[in-house]
Amino acid sequence: MGRLSVSLREQRRESSTIPVMRMNPSANDHHAQGNQPEALLHLSLAGLLSPDQKLVINPSMRAATLFSYTPEGEAQIMAQQQFSPNGMRVLIPLLQAYPNYCPYETLLAALFSLTLDEARRQLREIREIALRSVRRAIGSLAIGLRAFGLHVRSVRSTGYLVEAISKETA
Numbered sequence: 001m002g003r004l005s006v007s008l009r010e011q012r013r014e015s016s017t018i019p020v021m022r023m024n025p026s027a028n029d030h031h032a033q034g035n036q037p038e039a040l041l042h043l044s045l046a047g048l049l050s051p052d053q054k055l056v057i058n059p060s061m062r063a064a065t066l067f068s069y070t071p072e073g074e075a076q077i078m079a080q081q082q083f084s085p086n087g088m089r090v091l092i093p094l095l096q097a098y099p100n101y102c103p104y105e106t107l108l109a110a111l112f113s114l115t116l117d118e119a120r121r122q123l124r125e126i127r128e129i130a131l132r133s134v135r136r137a138i139g140s141l142a143i144g145l146r147a148f149g150l151h152v153r154s155v156r157s158t159g160y161l162v163e164a165i166s167k168e169t170a
Contacts, residue, residue, distance in 0.1 A: 043095055048150060048164050053078065055148065057095065062088040066148050081144035086111060086137040094141075094152065094162050101161040107134045 041057040049055060049066070056065045062085060066078040083091055093110045094102045108130055109119040122130045138152050138160055145151055146165065153161050 041092065041095070043098075045095070045098055045162075047099060048162065049148075055095070057088075057092060059088060059092060064091070064144065064148070079147045081147050083144050084137075084140045086133075087140040087144070090134065090137045091141055094138075094160060098162050101155040101159045103159040104131060104134060107138070107159065111137055 041059070043055045043057065044051075044053075045055055050068075052069050054067050054069070056067060057063075058065070061082070063080060063082045065080045067075045068078045069075055089111050090107050093106050096102075097106070105116055105119040105123055108114065108122060109116050111133060112119075114122070119130075141152055145162075149165050150162055151165050153163050155161050
């Protein structure tokens, strides 16, 4: 047992000399982020969902659940999906922006925990590189949103918009 504590001390000493790079916090680490809400988000999304439905987002679990309510007020789960950490980071501002589009800078800021000014600066300086990450995160939402009858449409040179899947494409 004494040898174990010695090697742990040696390991601590060795690891303290290794430079540590700051990593983006995961979607589960929303306490440290400040911009990821802790509480559940209840969204009625009028025009996307029927009046008796509500989409509930659980950011800490990276999950979205579609509830349908009976006239008696009982809730029934219609669909549930889990999203990637980056997918959840862009899903929340997309849904909060509805019925309007969500600008690129808002999505970039949410994805990398930046201020809007920092995101705008990155879009000016390295637009294609910055947008590549946003596009990847948006792309990861497709399968999950389809389960709710939704998809994300690009608004040319501006941002993205959540829409209902039309009957023709369903």
